[in-house]
Amino acid sequence: MKTVRVAVVGAGVVGVSTAVCIAEALPLCSVTLIADRFSPDTTSDGAAGILFAAEFPDVPIATQRRWFRSSFRHLLAIAQSEEAPEAGVTLSSGWQIFKELPETPKPFWWDLVIGFRAMTSGELRRFPGHACGQFFTTLKCECRSYLPWLQRRFRGAGGRVERRRVGSLQELGGDFDLLVNCSGLGSRALLGDMQVEPVRGQVLQVEAPWLQHFIRDGDGKTYIYPGVRSVTIGGTRQAGDWRLGEDQTDTEGIVERCRRLEPSLSRAKVLGCWVGLRPGRRNPRVEKELLQLGGRRVPVVHNYGHGGWGVTLAWGTAVDAVELVRQSLQETPPRSKL
Ligand SMILES: Cc1cc2nc3c(=O)[nH]c(=O)nc-3n(C[C@H](O)[C@H](O)[C@H](O)COP(=O)(O)OP(=O)(O)OC[C@H]3O[C@@H](n4cnc5c(N)ncnc54)[C@H](O)[C@@H]3O)c2cc1C
Numbered sequence: 439m440k441t442v443r444v445a446v447v448g449a450g451v452v453g454v455s456t457a458v459c460i461a462e463a464l465p466l467c468s469v470t471l472i473a474d475r476f477s478p479d480t481t482s483d484g485a486a487g488i489l490f491a492a493e494f495p496d497v498p499i500a501t502q503r504r505w506f507r508s509s510f511r512h513l514l515a516i517a518q519s520e521e522a523p524e525a526g527v528t529l530s531s532g533w534q535i536f537k538e539l540p541e542t543p544k545p546f547w548w549d550l551v552i553g554f555r556a557m558t559s560g561e562l563r564r565f566p567g568h569a570c571g572q573f574f575t576t577l578k579c580e581c582r583s584y585l586p587w588l589q590r591r592f593r594g595a596g597g598r599v600e601r602r603r604v605g606s607l608q609e610l611g612g613d614f615d616l617l618v619n620c621s622g623l624g625s626r627a628l629l630g631d632m633q634v635e636p637v638r639g640q641v642l643q644v645e646a647p648w649l650q651h652f653i654r655d656g657d658g659k660t661y662i663y664p665g666v667r668s669v670t671i672g673g674t675r676q677a678g679d680w681r682l683g684e685d686q687t688d689t690e691g692i693v694e695r696c697r698r699l700e701p702s703l704s705r706a707k708v709l710g711c712w713v714g715l716r717p718g719r720r721n722p723r724v725e726k727e728l729l730q731l732g733g734r735r736v737p738v739v740h741n742y743g744h745g746g747w748g749v750t751l752a753w754g755t756a757v758d759a760v761e762l763v764r765q766s767l768q769e770t771p772p773r774s775k776l
Pocket residue numbers: 447448449450451452453472473474475476480481482483484485486487488489490602603604605620621622623624625628638639640641672673713714715716717742743744745746747748749750751
């Protein structure tokens with residue numbers, strides 16, 4: 439019998455992953471996923487969804503590797519199953535190229551992806567002005583398919599879904615024994631966490647089915663990611679910028695920079711433009727606390743602030759969040775329930 443009432447706030451890739459992990463790992467919990475926006479209207483839905491990550495400054499590398507490894511294994515198993523087309527998860531190979539030698543010759547996850555190697559001089563000739571590069575195979579997880587697929591899996595594990603805006607965690611304290619906060623950028627208003635700030639990202643979807651490999655400039659500003667139905671080209675990283683509309687100058691810059699990397703894009707039709715606000719934070723917050731909510735002490739587990747790497751790290755941090763839920767329930771068993 440389910441005896442612990444858990445609310446997960448947020449239905450982007452972090453919230454849905456966390457809700458699934460709790461519902462499947464802790465059968466004592468009845469899990470309700472609460473959000474004001476669901477797929478296809480979350481930030482996660484517009485992300486290119488490439489599994490790739492930059493380093494967070496204060497999180498031990500061993501932890502970041504565990505997050506990456508866990509997500510990669512989870513998504514690789516989907517990519518190699520009959521569920522792959524419905525879940526929108528595919529293998530994706532390509533080049534990351536650098537104009538100057540990077541400070542760290544290899545990213546922390548180099549051995550967690552497949553076939554990571556330095557590019558040959560022959561390969562580099564395609565990219566004038568670039569000094570070196572890396573070729574590897576990673577995964578691409580398209581959240582417009584993946585989130586509905588994951589939500590079905592959540593319902594299959596007994597999870598419930600509720601659409602509403604949560605004004606403050608106080609609202610939930612009376613109805614739930616434990617809260618999990620996966621509200622991304624929403625944590626700024628929900629908790630008053632001013633460390634989370636928007637990092638605006640604009641991308642274009644183009645029709646270029648002849649492109650099979652991704653190309654990413656190592657400075658992180660320019661990328662070309664072939665997907666199932668279209669190619670995502672980008673981008674921008676504008677910290678503190680809340681604008682959700684298309685910026686024409688950004689569009690022109692993206693087209694110009696991406697054509698320089700891949701001249702055949704001059705023949706590609708532009709299908710659309712998308713802007714999202716990354717939940718930027720110096721480090722993601724994956725931790726627990728006890729809050730006094732409406733006269734009760736309620737354990738709250740936080741899992742937000744993944745910046746530009748939420749699709750990559752969601753499953754890994756969700757697994758850690760489940761462990762924090764387990765610990766919280768041992769430390770503060772719901773009164774009259776256990
Ligand atoms: C242009 C662009 C490209 C990107 N490409 C990649 C990529 O290739 N790979 C990668 O790993 N990452 C990528 N990212 C980053 C990725 O999109 C984010 O890290 C990720 O979406 C964060 O997920 P999230 O679940 O934390 O937040 P979100 O997807 O923003 O979800 C937040 C959820 O919380 C809910 N919520 C918030 N506040 C409240 C409230 N008060 N009440 C109720 N509900 C609330 C929202 O409705 C929503 O459901 C990209 C981002 C952008 C902008």
